[in-house]
Amino acid sequence: MTEAGLTRSRIAATLSAESHGNRDSLGSRLVADFVHFFAYHFVLARGGHRNVSAAGFRLEVAPTVFDPRIFRVSEFFARFVLALDLRGKRVADVGTGTGILALAAARAGASEVVALDINPAAVRAAEQNAARNHLAERIVAVQSDLLAALPPRPTFDVIISDPPPFPGEPRDMADRAWHAGPGYRDVVNLFAQAKSRLVPGGVMYLSLSHHSDLKLLGKLIADGGFQSRLAAEHSIWIDRLLLFELRQAAANEQPA
Numbered sequence: 001m002t003e004a005g006l007t008r009s010r011i012a013a014t015l016s017a018e019s020h021g022n023r024d025s026l027g028s029r030l031v032a033d034f035v036h037f038f039a040y041h042f043v044l045a046r047g048g049h050r051n052v053s054a055a056g057f058r059l060e061v062a063p064t065v066f067d068p069r070i071f072r073v074s075e076f077f078a079r080f081v082l083a084l085d086l087r088g089k090r091v092a093d094v095g096t097g098t099g100i101l102a103l104a105a106a107r108a109g110a111s112e113v114v115a116l117d118i119n120p121a122a123v124r125a126a127e128q129n130a131a132r133n134h135l136a137e138r139i140v141a142v143q144s145d146l147l148a149a150l151p152p153r154p155t156f157d158v159i160i161s162d163p164p165p166f167p168g169e170p171r172d173m174a175d176r177a178w179h180a181g182p183g184y185r186d187v188v189n190l191f192a193q194a195k196s197r198l199v200p201g202g203v204m205y206l207s208l209s210h211h212s213d214l215k216l217l218g219k220l221i222a223d224g225g226f227q228s229r230l231a232a233e234h235s236i237w238i239d240r241l242l243l244f245e246l247r248q249a250a251a252n253e254q255p256a
């Protein structure tokens with residue numbers, strides 16, 4: 001079944017359930033380190049501009065920018081976003097890379113999309129790729145540490161994010177697409193910032209890997225005031241891509 005065919009209603013699992021037997025295990029850490037060795041040396045750290053197609057978009061991938069043609073999570077997430085009804089919605093894409101998810105949100109009908117990244121090369125790429133795909137009128141790219149560069153208002157209906165999925169110190173800017181710092185230091189504030197910038201009833205979509213530290217991330221998500229459920233998943237080779245839907249927890253369900 002394609003990822004688009006995995007309906008959100010069909011899948012009901014929580015981050016805590018998903019965390020069983022994942023990165024806590026030595027096996028998962030070894031898999032993540034093994035894949036990172038090749039991903040870093042042969043993809044993330046390589047130079048030169050490339051032109052790729054993914055999820056129906058023509059994209060230029062600049063050096064240090066996450067390549068959506070090689071890393072399947074981008075296309076999986078983009079196709080999920082394309083299937084949403086975002087007509088008239090304001091959307092933020094945190095960690096935009098080439099801008100592929102921002103483009104998908106605009107094509108799904110969003111009236112305004114703010115594409116954010118810490119990497120200035122990604123911000124330029126997102127801007128250029130928006131123009132190249134004739135969606136520049138509805139996408140603005142901003143260099144920002146998570147959502148920190150944005151004013152608290154106006155708020156968003158939907159926030160999407162494909163953050164660096166693994167803990168550990170990044171080697172350089174390119175590696176910030178992969179490693180989020182020890183204990184997910186670089187994304188720790190994502191959930192509280194997202195919650196304060198979502199309209200009441202707003203929703204966040206977050207992609208992670210089965211080899212992410214889901215236990216720790218589950219705690220960060222709950223501390224940020226969200227409840228999560230698995231919305232879609234996709235198996236590739238030795239990984240399982242997980243897409244979570246996060247909604248603001250009711251007051252009596254917030255952590256003390």
Ligand SMILES: C[S@@+](CC[C@H](N)C(=O)[O-])C[C@H]1O[C@@H](n2cnc3c(N)ncnc32)[C@H](O)[C@@H]1O
Pocket residue numbers: 066067068073074077094095096097098099100101116117118119122144145146147162163164165176177178186187
């Ligand atoms: C896994 S890549 C995803 C890129 C793109 N969304 C995609 O799906 O192809 C993660 C992105 O998050 C960005 N990033 C990492 N830490 C960040 C932070 N603190 N604030 C904003 N962006 C960040 C990286 O530069 C990278 O572009």
